[in-house]
Amino acid sequence: xxxxxxxxxxFSVSGCAIVNALTMSKFDNNEYAMVNDxxxxxxxxxxxxxxxxxxxxxxxxxxxxxxxxxYSQYIPDNAPTIKxxxxxxxxxxxxxxxxxGNEPVxxxxxxxxxxxIEKNAExxxxxxxxxxx
Numbered sequence: 001x002x003x004x005x006x007x008x009x010x011f012s013v014s015g016c017a018i019v020n021a022l023t024m025s026k027f028d029n030n031e032y033a034m035v036n037d038x039x040x041x042x043x044x045x046x047x048x049x050x051x052x053x054x055x056x057x058x059x060x061x062x063x064x065x066x067x068x069x070x071y072s073q074y075i076p077d078n079a080p081t082i083k084x085x086x087x088x089x090x091x092x093x094x095x096x097x098x099x100x101g102n103e104p105v106x107x108x109x110x111x112x113x114x115x116x117i118e119k120n121a122e123x124x125x126x127x128x129x130x131x132x133x
Contacts, residue, residue: 025078027131031085034068035128038088039121042114049110058099061117065092084124091117 041064045057069089072081095113098105 042118046114050107
């Protein structure tokens with residue numbers, strides 16, 4: 001009797017995992033590539049803060065984050081990714097607002113914010129990369 005109960009428990013737990021795998025969106029090359037572009041752009045620009053036209057860099061990064069957010073928005077069963085990409089967009093939006101405000105932006109702020117964007121994008125990449133193919 002104990003063995004039957006153990007088997008039922010095992011199948012019910014693994015059944016939940018199967019259902020979760022079936023309701024999770026699949027790996028999407030485009031999402032992954034867009035996050036990689038944002039991460040790479042932030043990493044590249046981070047070491048150049050104060051030495052180039054940062055407004056152009058911020059505008060490009062903002063556009064890339066918006067494209068990613070909009071792309072992932074209506075993919076079925078993609079709620080965790082939608083949340084992550086929206087949060088990443090919000091971070092980039094904060095950087096964009098700062099650069100288009102009336103106060104000057106320090107190189108230290110630029111480096112910290114870009115580092116934050118880079119780390120968040122890396123976290124998203126790890127999550128997207130672990131999706132079933």
